Amino acid sequence: MRNHILITGGAGFVGSHLTDRLLKEGRSVTILDNLSTGRRSNVQQLQAASHGRLRFVEGCATDSDLVHRLASDSDGVVHLAAAVGVRLVVEKPIHTMHTNIGATEVVLEAASAANVPLLYASTSEVYGKSATLPFTENADLVLGPTSIARWGYAASKATGEWMALAYGAERELDVTIVRLFNTVGPRQRGRYGMVLPNFVRAALAGEALRVFGDGQQTRCFAHVRDVTCALGALLDEPAARGSVFNVGNDQEISILSLAQRVIEIAGSDSEIELVPYAEAYGHGFEDMRRRVPSLAALEAAIGFRPRTGLDEIITDLIGVLAAK
Ligand code: UDP
Numbered sequence: 001m002r003n004h005i006l007i008t009g010g011a012g013f014v015g016s017h018l019t020d021r022l023l024k025e026g027r028s029v030t031i032l033d034n035l036s037t038g039r040r041s042n043v044q045q046l047q048a049a050s051h052g053r054l055r056f057v058e059g060c061a062t063d064s065d066l067v068h069r070l071a072s073d074s075d076g077v078v079h080l081a082a083a084v085g086v087r088l089v090v091e092k093p094i095h096t097m098h099t100n101i102g103a104t105e106v107v108l109e110a111a112s113a114a115n116v117p118l119l120y121a122s123t124s125e126v127y128g129k130s131a132t133l134p135f136t137e138n139a140d141l142v143l144g145p146t147s148i149a150r151w152g153y154a155a156s157k158a159t160g161e162w163m164a165l166a167y168g169a170e171r172e173l174d175v176t177i178v179r180l181f182n183t184v185g186p187r188q189r190g191r192y193g194m195v196l197p198n199f200v201r202a203a204l205a206g207e208a209l210r211v212f213g214d215g216q217q218t219r220c221f222a223h224v225r226d227v228t229c230a231l232g233a234l235l236d237e238p239a240a241r242g243s244v245f246n247v248g249n250d251q252e253i254s255i256l257s258l259a260q261r262v263i264e265i266a267g268s269d270s271e272i273e274l275v276p277y278a279e280a281y282g283h284g285f286e287d288m289r290r291r292v293p294s295l296a297a298l299e300a301a302i303g304f305r306p307r308t309g310l311d312e313i314i315t316d317l318i319g320v321l322a323a324k
Helices: 013-024 041-049 064-072 086-091 093-114 149-171 195-205 224-235 255-266 277-281 296-302 310-322
Strands: 004-008 028-033 054-058 076-079 118-123 175-180 209-212 218-220 244-247 252-254 272-275
Touching: 004 013, 004 064, 013 028, 013 041, 013 224, 028 064, 041 054, 064 093, 076 093, 076 224, 086 093, 086 149, 086 277, 093 118, 093 149, 118 149, 118 224, 149 175, 175 224, 195 209, 195 255, 195 310, 209 255, 209 277, 218 255, 224 244, 224 296, 244 296, 252 255, 255 272, 255 310, 272 277
Parallel strands: 004 028, 004 076, 028 054, 076 118, 118 175, 175 244, 209 272
Antiparallel strands: 218 252
């Protein structure tokens, strides 16, 4: 087992849950986070309970000296620091490209210099508008035009994958790539677009659930607990090196049905409002109609199957947000 893991973006939603898991497995964790979208409060309790096994460093993953120093102190790196969330990506395209490509290069250099394995967190966005379902890791990526900011995010993460694989090929860096599909759970914020926290919050407040487009677009939602379970297992799986894995859940649901399900489970009398994409994200926005992962490669590598069904995910989130 790798004992000391550096997690860039460790104070974010996925990062804080991964930190929690790795600490529970008995490992030490150093978090590097600039708190741009991550929050100190996400990891404060973990720090108190970690008996010195969690170190928090406030800083940027683009800071080469710092990242080199931290990587050389670790047995492995998980690179999660990135601009995420469709709203953030559309509103701040320069920040998105700079963070996603710039930081990835720094982290790859540092992991390579320190000769430690790297787990690179990519995204299901890289499949873009592909209509060949379920998405398999070797399938073609189908991105839209450069005039649409959303595809810049997908391209930046796909570039990160190519960079990671290049370091694997040329520098013999141990890299594993994960494409995270829609992941939900406690600590996720709706501020940058994510649909489920927004729906749950609206349902609890008796406000309308705003479904973008016609609501027939589909997604598959995984509980963050399942996702971090897969990431933890991949860290220790030498056979996973050099490969790309979809990580998520394969239970598909339309966004309209999701809204209905949230209202039903919350016992809410909220209504559903259909909102044109242009109103939600501005003109020239494109969405993908369906997004479903094939989990066959992941299952073959680490025997992973998601355990948490959608109703349980929604119930969990309602419990967390109702308690706030
Ligand atoms: N969406 C919605 N209402 C919201 C936020 C998102 O209808 O308040 C839709 C969005 O257009 C997309 C889906 O829900 O079709 C998932 O959006 P999210 O931003 O959570 O993730 P994505 O899969 O787009 O990265």
